[in-house]
């Protein structure tokens with residue numbers, strides 16, 4: 001019916017169309033992914049030996065301090081208070097996922113992630129907390145994850161064999177992200193020897209949602225507590241540190257936040 005050459009030409013055109021479509025599909029898939037901001041920091045957290053080294057440094061120091069502090073006698077049983085995210089559990093896959101979706105943080109997407117019970121552990125966290133437990137130190141987890149994340153959070157801690165991963169040693173966020181009231185509940189019954197966290201408000205209310213300058217001044221004024229009572233873990237992906245730059249106006253569009261951050265930076 002058709003000449004052989006006509007059929008051949010038709011096939012070439014069809015194949016070319018498929019190829020073009022294919023190419024467009026690939027470009028469309030790849031175009032929105034820009035490795036910057038939290039995703040770039042997630043690359044550092046997942047790949048840099050330096051990130052791991054900083055975590056080990058923090059936990060090695062914590063162990064030295066604990067050994068020292070345990071030489072004294074206390075009137076109450078002793079405890080360590082620790083944050084969870086980016087202190088004992090690693091959520092960098094969430095940041096990468098959001099970057100691929102070209103999306104910022106949202107409670108719903110975060111809960112979708114934590115429900116997967118798929119966090120890695122922060123290097124050094126498990127062995128330090130197990131060591132503390134072996135020395136008779138209770139571990140309390142104070143997190144700003146929500147009550148509805150409790151079951152998944154416990155599961156994640158338990159599957160990694162974190163000590164004291166039980167309901168009565170885990171406090172979630174209820175009304176406020178500030179942790180002072182929750183720390184006091186522990187301090188009523190325990191002598192808190194060390195506090196572990198990646199965000200300054202994991203340590204003291206003097207850092208809670210404070211303007212940038214005040215928060216940095218408070219850091220300077222409490223310099224001697226870092227590495228002695230407060231053990232800080234690195235987190236370049238998120239935290240009050242970036243919120244403070246745009247005055248915790250979390251509802252601003254991402255581009256607006258970036259503009260404010262860029263404007264605030266030293267340059268030449």
Ligand SMILES: [Mg+2]
Nearest residue numbers: 083085086198
């Ligand atoms: Mg944290």
